Amino acid sequence: MEKKIFVTQPSLPPLEEFEVSLKQIWESKILTNNGPYHKLFEQELAEYLGVKYLSLFSNGTLALMTALQTLRITGEVITTPYSFVATTHALWWNNIKPVFADIEPDYFNLDPDKIEAAITPRTTAILPVHVYGNPCKLEKIKQIADTYGLSLIYDAAHAFGVKINGESILNYGDLSVISFHATKVFNTIEGGAIVCHDAKTKQRIDYLKNFGFAGETTVIAPGINAKMNELQAAYGLLQLKYVRQNIEKRREIAMYYRSNLKGINGISYLDDIEGVDHVYPYFPIFVDEEKFGMSRDAVYENLKAGNIFGRRYFYPLISQFPSYRGLVSAKKENLPIAEKVADKVICLPIYPDLELDDVDRVIRIIREVQPEVHQPEAALQTVYGEFPIY
Numbered sequence: 265m266e267k268k269i270f271v272t273q274p275s276l277p278p279l280e281e282f283e284v285s286l287k288q289i290w291e292s293k294i295l296t297n298n299g300p301y302h303k304l305f306e307q308e309l310a311e312y313l314g315v316k317y318l319s320l321f322s323n324g325t326l327a328l329m330t331a332l333q334t335l336r337i338t339g340e341v342i343t344t345p346y347s348f349v350a351t352t353h354a355l356w357w358n359n360i361k362p363v364f365a366d367i368e369p370d371y372f373n374l375d376p377d378k379i380e381a382a383i384t385p386r387t388t389a390i391l392p393v394h395v396y397g398n399p400c401k402l403e404k405i406k407q408i409a410d411t412y413g414l415s416l417i418y419d420a421a422h423a424f425g426v427k428i429n430g431e432s433i434l435n436y437g438d439l440s441v442i443s444f445h446a447t448k449v450f451n452t453i454e455g456g457a458i459v460c461h462d463a464k465t466k467q468r469i470d471y472l473k474n475f476g477f478a479g480e481t482t483v484i485a486p487g488i489n490a491k492m493n494e495l496q497a498a499y500g501l502l503q504l505k506y507v508r509q510n511i512e513k514r515r516e517i518a519m520y521y522r523s524n525l526k527g528i529n530g531i532s533y534l535d536d537i538e539g540v541d542h543v544y545p546y547f548p549i550f551v552d553e554e555k556f557g558m559s560r561d562a563v564y565e566n567l568k569a570g571n572i573f574g575r576r577y578f579y580p581l582i583s584q585f586p587s588y589r590g591l592v593s594a595k596k597e598n599l600p601i602a603e604k605v606a607d608k609v610i611c612l613p614i615y616p617d618l619e620l621d622d623v624d625r626v627i628r629i630i631r632e633v634q635p636e637v638h639q640p641e642a643a644l645q646t647v648y649g650e651f652p653i654y
């Protein structure tokens with residue numbers, strides 16, 4: 265049996281380099297609470313990303329929860345069902361009611377044309393996600409937020425390093441939240457950050473992530489403990505040296521997948537967007553059961569049988585989990601596009617150390633499992649660049 269390939273594998277900095285940092289930490293005995301590595305990493309990371317104000321967190325979920333506290337979001341928030349569950353869980357933990365709106369059919373982000381119908385007197389914010397790192401319709405969403413006086417918080421967990429016409433995507437919205445979980449493009453083992461646009465907001469975020477302490481005896485709010493520790497920060501600082509080359513390797517793999525999946529009848533994938541610097545966190549394909557001649561789940565199982573462990577991100581939709589499926593906005597009729605996409609998607613393995621021979625294995629299985637009657641047309645058809653998929 266050939267070796268097991270998983271959807272992702274984290275990149276780590278060289279152990280010798282981390283040992284040097286660990287020695288320093290052992291000597292200083294400063295382990296957390298905005299230590300020297302934390303300060304340096306926060307600064308260098310903000311520079312790398314091209315943002316002005318950034319606050320480090322112990323993980324992305326706590327950063328999301330704190331972002332909502334920062335802007336005092338209450339009542340209802342309009343969000344997407346096509347994401348990782350943490351997006352909606354962060355609302356639940358703040359006692360906020362999620363209101364799901366459908367996604368757009370090209371890049372599967374929250375559809376701006378579906379937002380207005382979901383607004384009620386209790387709506388206070390919009391929480392979209394740049395799914396797979398592809399930018400939301402930023403201008404349209406901002407216009408709606410401005411018109412209705414709503415806050416705008418982006419879950420940018422997939423969008424580390426993404427730029428639009430040279431500008432960081434994290435500079436859009438009132439706040440953007442990133443994740444540095446082991447499975448993400450850039451990892452600090454666990455970790456995350458909030459990006460904001462002024463010193464006063466950063467100050468509030470920094471108080472909130474440290475129990476609300478604004479001084480030895482002053483507590484300004486019921487904050488939480490969501491601080492990044494010195495080991496994570498030292499590790500992250502090293503990771504920054506390698507992130508460019510890691511993204512370049514991801515790009516090569518994505519290009520290789522695209523050129524080799526091109527022309528398979530019933531398989532489509534997402535293309536690059538002009539003016540966007542992509543980082544290739546995932547490589548989702550979409551299986552059209554009728555055209556491909558086999559269901560998505562059957563393709564997924566066949567890959568598994570060949571020791572290729574893709575993931576069906578994002579299936580089931582968040583709106584289908586027991587915590588949320590009772591909501592009126594979670595009804596399938598309200599989310600037809602999200603429902604369709606969730607039934608077609610498989611994320612194929614992509615990570616910097618993935619070898620092209622292994623990518624070939626993935627592609628070979630997909631080609632070989634396609635029923636023959638569906639294959640002849642394949643040579644004639646191309647799905648390349650032909651989105652939407654419906």
Ligand SMILES: *Cc1c(COP(=O)(O)O)cnc(C)c1O
Binds near residue numbers: 348350351422445455
């Ligand atoms: C990973 C992820 C999160 C959560 O981040 P953690 O750092 O794992 O807590 C939130 N939202 C999305 C869309 C994610 O992919």
